Amino acid sequence: MPAKPVVKRLPARKGLFAGFKGNVDAITIGLKYLVDPKRFTLIYPNEYIKLDPGYRGFIVLDPKKCIHCSSCARICPAAAMRMIKRMEEDPKTGKPKMKLWPVINYQRCIFCGYCVDVCPTEALYTVPYHDIVYENMAEMDWSLETFVKPPEHPTAKEGIPVKYIVDEEKGLVKVRAEEVEEK
Amino acid sequence: MSVWVYGEQKSELGLEGTITRKLEEDLYEVFIGPQHPGSGHMRIIIRIDGDIIVEADPDMGYVHRTMEKLSEGREWIKNVPLFERMAIHDACNVTVSYVMALERILGIEPPPRAKYLRTLLCEINRIAAHLYGFGIFGVFIGHSTMYMWSFADREVMVELAEKLTGARLTHSYPIPGGARRDMPQDFPQAARKAVRYFRRRLDEYRKIFLDNPVTRKRLEGVGIIPKKIAAELGVVGPVARASGIKYDARLAEPYDAYDEVEFEVPVYEEGDALARAWVKFEEIKQSLRIIEQAVDWLEKHPREAPIHERFWAKAPPLWKKVFEAEGRVKLLPLMANLKLPPGRAMARSETARGEIVYYVESDGKTTPYRVRIVSPSARNAIVFKYIAPGYKVMDLPTIYGSIDYFPPEADR
Ligand code: SF4
Numbered sequence: 226m227p228a229k230p231v232v233k234r235l236p237a238r239k240g241l242f243a244g245f246k247g248n249v250d251a252i253t254i255g256l257k258y259l260v261d262p263k264r265f266t267l268i269y270p271n272e273y274i275k276l277d278p279g280y281r282g283f284i285v286l287d288p289k290k291c292i293h294c295s296s297c298a299r300i301c302p303a304a305a306m307r308m309i310k311r312m313e314e315d316p317k318t319g320k321p322k323m324k325l326w327p328v329i330n331y332q333r334c335i336f337c338g339y340c341v342d343v344c345p346t347e348a349l350y351t352v353p354y355h356d357i358v359y360e361n362m363a364e365m366d367w368s369l370e371t372f373v374k375p376p377e378h379p380t381a382k383e384g385i386p387v388k389y390i391v392d393e394e395k396g397l398v399k400v401r402a403e404e405v406e407e408k
Numbered sequence: 409m410s411v412w413v414y415g416e417q418k419s420e421l422g423l424e425g426t427i428t429r430k431l432e433e434d435l436y437e438v439f440i441g442p443q444h445p446g447s448g449h450m451r452i453i454i455r456i457d458g459d460i461i462v463e464a465d466p467d468m469g470y471v472h473r474t475m476e477k478l479s480e481g482r483e484w485i486k487n488v489p490l491f492e493r494m495a496i497h498d499a500c501n502v503t504v505s506y507v508m509a510l511e512r513i514l515g516i517e518p519p520p521r522a523k524y525l526r527t528l529l530c531e532i533n534r535i536a537a538h539l540y541g542f543g544i545f546g547v548f549i550g551h552s553t554m555y556m557w558s559f560a561d562r563e564v565m566v567e568l569a570e571k572l573t574g575a576r577l578t579h580s581y582p583i584p585g586g587a588r589r590d591m592p593q594d595f596p597q598a599a600r601k602a603v604r605y606f607r608r609r610l611d612e613y614r615k616i617f618l619d620n621p622v623t624r625k626r627l628e629g630v631g632i633i634p635k636k637i638a639a640e641l642g643v644v645g646p647v648a649r650a651s652g653i654k655y656d657a658r659l660a661e662p663y664d665a666y667d668e669v670e671f672e673v674p675v676y677e678e679g680d681a682l683a684r685a686w687v688k689f690e691e692i693k694q695s696l697r698i699i700e701q702a703v704d705w706l707e708k709h710p711r712e713a714p715i716h717e718r719f720w721a722k723a724p725p726l727w728k729k730v731f732e733a734e735g736r737v738k739l740l741p742l743m744a745n746l747k748l749p750p751g752r753a754m755a756r757s758e759t760a761r762g763e764i765v766y767y768v769e770s771d772g773k774t775t776p777y778r779v780r781i782v783s784p785s786a787r788n789a790i791v792f793k794y795i796a797p798g799y800k801v802m803d804l805p806t807i808y809g810s811i812d813y814f815p816p817e818a819d820r
């Protein structure tokens with residue numbers, strides 16, 4: 226069944242007390258939320274959101290899985306991922322051999338997740354956090370050594386993990402992460 | 409006497425408004441913007457006679473990013489995140505038609521599951537964008553409660569979008585042949601809760617904003633666009649529908665799952681700012697209906713990879729394993745250098761602000777030969793020039809807010 230256009234009319238505002246009723250309605254609603262406010266402010270960094278595992282956060286490389294295929298660098302729309310050359314010892318022959326490794330530049334990354342989805346061996350994975358602060362731009366251009374381990378997540382050390390869940394009555398509510406996970 | 413609009417009398421154009429006379433010497437020129445007069449960067453140069461706008465000149469282009477040209481240097485799929493940046497809070501709606509154009513050139517049709525998933529995200533985006541519009545509109549006319557409320561409630565939709573795609577805003581969700589993720593297991597429950605919440609909440613919106621006599625006084629009879637003029641100016645989206653034009657891209661050329669779901673396209677005939685607000689308000693209700701239907705459909709049907717056979721049939725076992733475990737559709741490495749056959753295609757979709765049209769031409773390479781975008785805000789900006797004259801200066805925010813003009817999308 227496709228859509229159908231429906232012509233509607235604006236609600237009429239007639240009668241002596243129409244304006245009065247409208248004002249009373251508006252003020253009543255306003256007062257209701259003055260008495261019982263619906264707040265879900267995150268007290269960051271005392272609290273932080275524990276994001277779902279599917280969240281597209283920072284990307285990390287698992288060097289054991291990488292097959293040096295460059296697919297991630299080719300699909301990157303922001304040119305954040307690039308391949309670097311490394312001389313490495315071949316485990317079989319013991320001779321030095323040139324290898325390509327991906328590195329990521331977080332100055333450019335837009336977190337589209339294409340690289341994670343395209344990697345043929347799932348060598349790239351995302352961590353569910355993104356609130357990492359850098360002191361300067363250069364630090365955001367990761368080296369291979371930084372890229373192979375998950376970045377430190379300082380807020381997780383101090384803050385309380387919370388989650389936002391959709392609620393029928395209040396829209397969003399903030400709850401302790403443990404409470405959600407228990408369910 | 410009547411208002412002069414670039415040498416023509418406004419009454420001759422059939423437009424209504426406050427009557428004023430032309431006073432060359434006593435006109436003041438006021439520059440509104442470009443330091444963020446509203447939801448973005450643009451300037452409106454108005455000439456006023458006392459308190460009445462005599463001439464208005466929208467000066468656009470402050471956030472022009474040469475998007476059409478940039479796209480020519482990027483592989484097909486890389487343009488999805490690029491075009492998304494026209495309206496990041498309406499990401500799926502603005503990119504789905506680009507992806508559809510690519511699918512037309514490739515001669516493939518996404519599977520039904522992908523269509524429903526895209527439709528689902530499109531409607532989530534539409535509600536979020538309308539709430540964003542309401543928030544900006546509210547703060548324009550000094551109703552900061554509306555701003556706070558709709559930005560807080562928008563968060564519900566953003567949360568749903570994050571559950572579905574893994575990103576709050578720029579989802580990069582549609583790809584040629586399908587969609588990038590299936591919904592997680594806990595999504596239907598959350599979506600239904602959100603729908604029920606909004607149904608109740610919208611009634612409160614009506615009471616505090618739309619039916620509030622203070623707001624109504626400021627919106628009613630302001631920025632009237634008669635039906636004939638709306639057609640001549642070529643406005644689209646809620647602006648056109650508030651003037652009695654029964655036009656919606658989802659109606660004219662149903663795409664994705666829109667020919668299977670049941671919904672109404674609300675049309676009002678008054679053509680003023682109030683009618684435009686009501687169109688958006690009613691559209692949110694319809695979007696909620698579509699979300700419900702899409703979630704029901706997705707739950708009933710087996711979980712299959714929402715992508716065309718061409719990109720899935722030959723996929724290695726790992727692809728299927730990841731999809732079963734996480735619902736994530738992995739891309740084949742060929743996606744990066746996808747070659748489209750020579751050809752041209754057009755596609756349109758209905759974004760929150762109106763119809764967006766893509767014309768895509770391929771000459772058989774891995775990058776587009778030409779992509780032409782006609783975005784809804786670019787078409788609606790003309791309203792400032794022809795409709796604003798005749799109203800008071802304080803009505804300009806009302807007109808701006810009611811057409812929900814969004815510079816980054818208009819300038820591209
Ligand atoms: S997430 Fe996107 S932008 Fe970032 S490195 Fe991966 S492909 Fe590039």
Ligand code: SF4
Binds near residue numbers: 291292296
């Ligand atoms: S796509 Fe995966 S396997 Fe290939 S180079 Fe990148 S990380 Fe390594």
